[in-house]
Amino acid sequence: MLLRRVEYTQHHLSDTMALFRQLIDRLYHVDHYHIVLGGERSAGKTTLLYLLKEGKIVTTIPTITLNREIVSPPTISRDGTVQTARNVEIDMWDMSPPTSSAGRSAFSYSLQTYAERGDALVWIIDSTDRRWLKDAVELLRDALERVDKDEPSVQKSKRRPLLVLANKQDCPDAMSLDEIRTAFGPVLINRSSLCGILPTSFIRGLTVEGGIPQAFDRMRAAIESSRQRLKEVDTMIAQAAPPSLHPDHSPGLEELNVWFSRLKDDTSPEELLLQFKDGSLLKWDHYLKIRVIFHVLRKYGREEGEKIILKGLEALEKQRSNTGTAVHLTMTYFWIHLVHFGILNTSFPSSVAVSEGAEPEMRPGDFIRLLGAYPYLVNDKLWKDYYSEGLMDSQDAKSGMVLPDKKNLPNFIARGQVSASIGAS
DSSP states (O other): OHHHHHHHHHHHHHHHHHHHHHHHHHHHOOEEEEEEEEESTTSSHHHHHHHHHHSSOOOOOOOSSEEEEEEOOEEEOTTSOEEEOTTEEEEEEEEOOOSSHHHHHHHHHHHHHHHHHSSEEEEEEETTOGGGHHHHHHHHHHHHHHHHHSHHHHHHHHHSOEEEEEEOTTSTTOOOHHHHHHHHHHHHTTOTTEEEEEEOOGGGOSSTTTTHHHHHHHHHHHHHHHHHHHHHHHHHHHHOOOOOOOSSOOOOHHHHHHHHHHHHHSOOHHHHHHHHHHTOOSOOOHHHHHHHHHHHHHHHHHHHHHHHHHHHHHHHHHHHOTTOOOOOHHHHHHHHHHHHHHHHTSOOOGGGOOOTTOOOOOOHHHHHHHHHHOGGGGOTTGGGGTSOHHHHTSHHHHHSOOOOSSSOOOOOOOHHHHHHHHHHO
16 A cells, blocks of 8 residues: 555656646746767767766766767857857767677667657767778768668658767867868768768867857757748648749749758758858759859848859859869859849748848748749759850850840849739730
């Protein structure tokens, strides 16, 4: 009888504590995240875990299976100082691979189990150890392939933020970020949810110089953006009516649906612009070009936006080509003009309208609205309606802006006139 009473008391005490925790969370809005740490042995995973837990470097031993801690991440405040993020908890799992090939296979399977339940994956590498770089890449490839193996989880896994931390960047013999990005490129090129490959130095602690606060600020923003993006994009696509196609150019609903599908799995506008600016984009195609131009122009306007786009494209070309291939200026200005034309003549929700002196909020749904109004933007050959191939391929067109020789570019006329014109067509 006494035992039953004790069990009854413990059961209700547990329920009471759970309810109390829910009440506290509601009152103080505690954000909970589940993050998995992976990577080669001795890369610094356990060091990072207990640096976050204790706030200092502690002596650790090689992890046999896994470590788990509840930590509060550092964040950079508005005044530039590093503080502990308030009302944020991260349930962090530190997993280390065995040395044997059979054990590594089991590690990939275990990592799959935890990663499927997590909000993000953080992959840590030792920037000073070139011998193990290939192994670190292959280990990540195996883990991601296992997570993607089951069809129902493929889209979820590709949406999950993935951050690669290049540790020990303070060492003189550390590999450059470009070298590391090149090594991980084949594995990460189709991971649209990639947050980035960031430099860190755990030995410098939770400081700006150590890079950890920036990394976790970026990770938290990516997780929140991913959650919000999925809700918003699903709603927008569900509500979207079949678009009225451009009279001269129909890209086909199939291609438009491909873009919509990519949007559901792609990185947030904020992350996309960060990757574009710092040159960490591992893939570049027409879809990304139009999307980058759209969000840059929406955020910065035409004048400043053009400078940012050209600077980013130059960095991208330099990274992709050892010869530093120049940006095709006429082609770039052509797409900037058409996207800007679409922005000025597309009605966006009032909640994201720009107030005086404020920047518009970047939402994936805005890009969907643009495509719904101007679906011909998905056609990468649209320039042929305005330029002959000979003119577009000329040196003058490559090095400067030249006017079209077939027909004039669209004018910036009033939205009502545009609607009437398209309706009449």
